[in-house]
Amino acid sequence: MNGMESNNHELREYDILCVTNRKLCRGDFLERLDRIAANHPAGIILREKDLPEAEYELLAAQVMAICARHGVLCILHSFADAALRLHAEAFYAPLPVLRGMPEAQRKQFRVLGASCHSVEDAREAEQLGCTYITAGHIFDTDCKKGLPGRGLDFLREVCVSADLPVWAIGGITSENAADARRAGAAGVCVMSGLMQCEDAAAAMKALDVS
Numbered sequence: 001m002n003g004m005e006s007n008n009h010e011l012r013e014y015d016i017l018c019v020t021n022r023k024l025c026r027g028d029f030l031e032r033l034d035r036i037a038a039n040h041p042a043g044i045i046l047r048e049k050d051l052p053e054a055e056y057e058l059l060a061a062q063v064m065a066i067c068a069r070h071g072v073l074c075i076l077h078s079f080a081d082a083a084l085r086l087h088a089e090a091f092y093a094p095l096p097v098l099r100g101m102p103e104a105q106r107k108q109f110r111v112l113g114a115s116c117h118s119v120e121d122a123r124e125a126e127q128l129g130c131t132y133i134t135a136g137h138i139f140d141t142d143c144k145k146g147l148p149g150r151g152l153d154f155l156r157e158v159c160v161s162a163d164l165p166v167w168a169i170g171g172i173t174s175e176n177a178a179d180a181r182r183a184g185a186a187g188v189c190v191m192s193g194l195m196q197c198e199d200a201a202a203a204m205k206a207l208d209v210s
Contacts, residue, residue: 010111011073011132015042016207017167017189020063022048024195034066035200042187043073043111045092057082064088073111080105095121098128115169117150122162130164134189137170138180143191152183159184174206181209 011017018041022029037044046063048056056079064086067074075090076083080101083091090111098106098114106112106129114125116133125133135158139149149171159166165186172180172188180188190207197203 012042015187017042018044018194019047019189019191021191021195024192026196037066037070037072039201039204043075045075047077053079053082119161122158126164132165134167134169138168139171141171156183177207178209
């Protein structure tokens with residue numbers, strides 16, 4: 001697939017969103033993101049929730065520069081004020097964060113996403129002005145130890161009920177990405193598979209079921 005022409009564009013379907021976690025990353029974090037961006041995912045979600053806002057903002061500026069160099073959408077997470085200071089056009093957050101944002105603030109983002117865990121969440125996300133949602137977690141994952149995945153039937157239900165593109169998240173691998181697409185997902189979100197792989201190009205090719 002071709003890369004994003006600019007950060008102004010909507011998310012592509014069907015494609016891969018990289019979700020970051022520098023604590024899982026093998027090697028230098030920014031170098032890894034550069035290699036991932038070079039292979040043109042639909043976007044990179046900078047999801048470093050443990051950082052204080054000031055530190056997140058400094059890191060976000062670096063990641064936005066990497067993404068811009070490769071024409072990839074950089075999606076900032078959780079810290080709306082920092083995202084606006086950086087003139088980010090894409091933002092993604094849990095629903096409680098979006099609920100607490102004034103409507104005028106939400107509207108400043110061209111691409112707005114929310115993490116959803118039910119059909120009701122998906123409907124609320126649409127009312128809040130989201131342009132896409134993630135639904136999860138779909139499969140068992142170490143990120144949610146002890147909590148079974150909600151499964152493909154859940155994903156299918158959300159995809160049928162939502163009027164927004166739905167991206168599957170949680171335990172996504174090359175072995176089940178096609179299942180997520182058949183359930184109606186517009187794309188998949190991948191964290192550990194891209195943070196820990198030896199070869200970003202090969203990992204993304206294995207995940208691409210378009």
